[in-house]
Amino acid sequence: MRALPRRRGDRSLLRTPAALLAVPCIVLGHLFLSANPPVAAYAPAGAAAVAGTMSIIAPLLAACAAWEALTLRALWGLLTVDRPWWRVLLGRLAPVLVAGLLVQAVLYADVLLTSSRLGWPGWQLPLLSVLGTVTWTIFGAAVALVLGRVLALTVALLAPYLLLTLPAGWEPLWLRHLNGSPFDCCSTSELLDPRVTIGSVGVLGAILVVSLCLVRVRLAPSQDRPWVPLVTAVAAVVAGVAAAGAVTGLGASPARPRPIADLVCRGTVCLWPEDSVARDANTAAWDAVRASWARLGLPAPTVDRVGPIQADGMLPLTTASRDVQAAKATMAQLLPRALSGCLTEFDDAAQGERLDSLSMLLARDLGVEDQLAAPLPTGSPASTPALAQRLWQEIGRCPG
DSSP: OOOOOSSOSOOOGGGSHHHHHHHHHHHHHHHHHHHSOOOTTOHHHHHHHHHHTHHHHHHHHHHHHHHHHHHHHHHTTTSOOOSOHHHHHHHHHHHHHHHHHHHHHHHHHHHHHTSSOOOOOOSHHHHHHHHHHHHHHHHHHHHHHHSOHHHHHHHHHHHHHHHHHGGGGOSSGGGGGSSSOOSSOOOTTEEEOHHHHHHHHHHHHHHHHHHHHHHHHHHSOTTSOTHHHHHHHHHHHHHHHHHHGGGTTOOSOOEEEOOGGGOEEETTEEEOGGGGGGHHHHHHHHHHHHHHHHHTTOOOOSOOOEESSOBTTBEEOOOSOOOHHHHHHHHHHHHHHHHHTOTTOOSOHHHHHHHHHHHHHHHHHHTOGGGSSSOOOTTOOOOOHHHHHHHHHHHOOOOO
C-alpha cells in the first residue's frame, strides 16, 4: 500500500489558509474601500462598494479552496469514505466559505461605521456577494481537482481577479455587468438595475454548476451515472447565456433611476433622505438664485420646486453640498440649461457658449463666479439685465 502524504487530512479551523489570510484580506478590502469611498450614508452605494471588493476576496477564496481540495485529491482513493462526495467537499470547504462571509461582514460593518446613517441596501447586492463567495470557492476546488498543484493555485489566484477586473474596459460595455461586481454604482439618484442581478446570477450560477460537475466527476463513484454532469453543465451554460442577454440593452452604468416617491420635499426643495443635511444650503441657494434671476430681468421660472432629478414640476438643480456658496454656483451653472431644456444637449457649440455665458453672468450677480470652472475673464461686460435678456432670447429652446 502506498504511503499516505504527510499533509494532515483534518486540522483545526485556525490552521486553515482561509483563516490565516482573512485578516490581510480585510485590511486590503478596507484600503480598497478607502480608495473608492461610496456615497456617504447611501446604503446601495455602500453595498456596491463592498461588492467591488470581491476582486480582492475572490482570489483568496479560490486559492484557499484549491489548497484544501489538494488534500482531497491526495487522499482520495486511499481511504474508505462512506459519506457522499458533496458532504466531504462541503466539510473540507466550510472554513473557506465561513472566512469569505466573515470578511464581507466585516467590510459591511466598516462601511456602516463610517457612515452617518445606513439602511438596508435591498436584497440584490447582498445576494451577489454571497453567490460570489460560494461560486469562487467551488471554482477553486474544481481547479485543484483537475489541474496540477502549481497550475491549480496559479489559475485559482488569477482567473477570478481577471474576470472581475478586466471587463470594466471591454467592449461591448454590457460585459462589465456579468461578473457580480457592479462598476460605478450607485449615486443617491440611482438603484442597481435588476437586469444586472439577473445577468450576474446567471453567469455566476453557470460557473458554480460547471465547477460542481467537475468536482462530481473527480469525487463521485465512476459508475454513478457519468452522463449527468455533462448534461447538467451544458444546461447551466445555456441558462447562463440566456440570463446574460438581460443586460445587452444596458450601457456603461449598471443603475436605473431611483423612484421619485423616495424624495422628501419641504417647501420648494426636494432631496433624497441621505442628502437631508444639505437642505438648508439648497433652500438658501435657491432663494438667492431666483432673486438674482429676477434682478437680471429674465422671465420667472414656471416651476418653483427644485430637486436632484428632472421631473414634472421640479427642476434638477440641488446638490449634496452643505456649502451655500457651492450650492449657488451649481444652481447658477444648471438653471439656464434646465429652463431651456438643454440639460443633455451639447451638440450646438454656439448655443453652449451662450448658455455658459448666461450662467457666468448669473454667478457673477450672485458673487460666486470664482467657484465656476471657467469664470468670466477680467474686463468682460458687467452682469446687466440687457445682456442677460439678449443671451436668453438667443438661446431659445433645445429640441426634444
